[in-house]
Amino acid sequence: MIDRFSSTLKAVEDGLLAVLLGSMILVAAYQVMARNLFGGGLLWGDGLVRVLVLWVTLVGGMVASRRDEHIRMDLLTRLLDDRWRRRVVRLTSVFTAAVCGLFAWHSARFVWLDYQDGPTAFASVPAWACEIVIPIGATVMGLRYLLYAARPR
Amino acid sequence: MIWAGVAILVLALFAGAPLFAVLLGAAMLGFFASDIDLAIVAIEVYRIVDTPLLVALPLFTYSGYVLAEARTSERLVNLVQSVFGGLPSGLAMVGFVACAVFTALTGASGVTIVALGALLLPALQRAGYDERFSLGLVTTSGSLGLLLVPSVPLILYGIVAQQLDVGEPFTIFELFQAGVLPMLLMLTLLIAWTLWRHRGGAVPRVPFSWRRLGAALVAARWELPLPLVVLGGIYSGIVAVSEAAALTAVYVTVAEVALYREIRLRDLPRVMVESMVMVGGILLVLGVALAFTNFLVDAEVPQFLFELIQAHVHSAVGFLLLLNVLLLVLGAMLDIFSALVIVVPLILPVAAGYGIHPVHLGIVFLANMQIGYFTPPVGMNLFIASYRFKRPLHDLYTASWPFMLVLLVALALITYVPWLSLAFM
Numbered sequence: 001m002i003d004r005f006s007s008t009l010k011a012v013e014d015g016l017l018a019v020l021l022g023s024m025i026l027v028a029a030y031q032v033m034a035r036n037l038f039g040g041g042l043l044w045g046d047g048l049v050r051v052l053v054l055w056v057t058l059v060g061g062m063v064a065s066r067r068d069e070h071i072r073m074d075l076l077t078r079l080l081d082d083r084w085r086r087r088v089v090r091l092t093s094v095f096t097a098a099v100c101g102l103f104a105w106h107s108a109r110f111v112w113l114d115y116q117d118g119p120t121a122f123a124s125v126p127a128w129a130c131e132i133v134i135p136i137g138a139t140v141m142g143l144r145y146l147l148y149a150a151r152p153r
Numbered sequence: 154m155i156w157a158g159v160a161i162l163v164l165a166l167f168a169g170a171p172l173f174a175v176l177l178g179a180a181m182l183g184f185f186a187s188d189i190d191l192a193i194v195a196i197e198v199y200r201i202v203d204t205p206l207l208v209a210l211p212l213f214t215y216s217g218y219v220l221a222e223a224r225t226s227e228r229l230v231n232l233v234q235s236v237f238g239g240l241p242s243g244l245a246m247v248g249f250v251a252c253a254v255f256t257a258l259t260g261a262s263g264v265t266i267v268a269l270g271a272l273l274l275p276a277l278q279r280a281g282y283d284e285r286f287s288l289g290l291v292t293t294s295g296s297l298g299l300l301l302v303p304s305v306p307l308i309l310y311g312i313v314a315q316q317l318d319v320g321e322p323f324t325i326f327e328l329f330q331a332g333v334l335p336m337l338l339m340l341t342l343l344i345a346w347t348l349w350r351h352r353g354g355a356v357p358r359v360p361f362s363w364r365r366l367g368a369a370l371v372a373a374r375w376e377l378p379l380p381l382v383v384l385g386g387i388y389s390g391i392v393a394v395s396e397a398a399a400l401t402a403v404y405v406t407v408a409e410v411a412l413y414r415e416i417r418l419r420d421l422p423r424v425m426v427e428s429m430v431m432v433g434g435i436l437l438v439l440g441v442a443l444a445f446t447n448f449l450v451d452a453e454v455p456q457f458l459f460e461l462i463q464a465h466v467h468s469a470v471g472f473l474l475l476l477n478v479l480l481l482v483l484g485a486m487l488d489i490f491s492a493l494v495i496v497v498p499l500i501l502p503v504a505a506g507y508g509i510h511p512v513h514l515g516i517v518f519l520a521n522m523q524i525g526y527f528t529p530p531v532g533m534n535l536f537i538a539s540y541r542f543k544r545p546l547h548d549l550y551t552a553s554w555p556f557m558l559v560l561l562v563a564l565a566l567i568t569y570v571p572w573l574s575l576a577f578m
Contacts, residue, residue: 017429018422021215025406028208028399032392050202056211057201057440060433061173063426070171071434071491075531077169092170095161099178106181107195121202130202134195145174 002147009140010066017059024052047122051130058137065141068153086152093149100142108135158182172491173434176441183448197444201436205395206312206325211432212398213303216405217259218428223415225376226268229255230276232369239361244280245347248273248290249297249340256298260305263537266295270541280359286350289552292538293560296526297339299489299519300332303383303401306489306522307332308394309439310515313497316443320505323512323578325394326387330577331512335520338573339563346559375408435490442494455502462503469507473568476500477521484525485532492522509571516574520564527553 034041115128237246270291277287311325386392526534529550
């Protein structure tokens, strides 16, 4: 069950990441050309591009946790033999999952507050819809590391 | 309770927990200790949206990945070789220049060693350079070019420093200009040393030929306008850095997919995902580091640090010397992006207290990091080279140290002659 879910999630993440970057490139490039050729781009264009950067950050982070490719200091784990390495990886994974879980909870509260207040990010897009990727990303990353804690790679 | 948290964080850091998790934990612990609602951490991460310059990072990184996927490295080496190949020690110069350009375009993520090293190493050995020199060149040049536009670490330093808003204000453009002379100094010293080492004509020259140059130019025809797209727009002031990044991304995609046809359209999403995983990793660390930095500033940690250091170090030169040593050690342990987002917020206010210009500090910082990439025993490029060229680490240590010595001389000059970085300001 978990395996089927993760393969679906993998496809969604990869597809989403490509679409996010593709739109970022197209909108950003359109803005430059429109500004220089006919003196003005889309009013919401720059706002959209900056939100896309946030989404790329979180979705990219999700994929990085799927492949366990996050930036880290790996001096110690490189020196240890396999049995000890697994033990250390279990512990650091529990730590990471706990931090992500805590962050997911508090960022969800932040999104909920904005949902009730209703500020907008750009054009008429509400801010909460742009922010929601933060708790989602944190949750997915937390679950992945929980999995690594149970089954260290 | 708080100290137990700090202990766990330090242990997690050295045990190899992801850096973003350690910083996130540190930020939450700090705000918790100051009785501030932890939702603030999410608000800080959301500040990524308020930094327009940040768009340049994913766009330039993507462009670099596309260039690395196509046969750009081959064309670059051919072109540079047809220009410099006829000079004494020409091929070594080709190596330095090509690596610098390619690293600036792709960021020093090891791509240079993987893509260019594989071309250069056999070519150098065939041309008569001994193995030690050739290995040393490809290993150490993998981070040459960090100071050149549009290198991602250079842009990232600008973003972090401008967020902090201490010391003299500067523009990203001024930071770009500042890297030019130090970069030329490094190249000059490296080439001078190469010439001296191969004095007496031990290495045969390749005669210059117009036909070769012509062929190389024709082969690189779609990539030749690239420096113009990247630099022309920025230097002429028509477009901002993030806009140049967008144009570069479009141009590179069209050139490699439609004109050269070296990347199939259906392979493009894979390249996009690869590049964005790296960007996601970097920006996630940056985002949580922003939150952590804000806590540190609130807690007046930079001031404390400044007073502590000032009690022992009295001059700017003394501080810079201390900084060099610290950064060399750090550069070998930490990757450049983490070092940038964690260390710069701490040392920039201190440096400003000594009257050091933020642009000068940035160049010194990056020049240090560049050397850290191949500082034994754990510099990242040593591992990449060892893996790529299938040589034991020990061979790479012995091959790299003469180059390291030359670059340390350059670093000393860059550090103690601020004019090199600030000449254009």
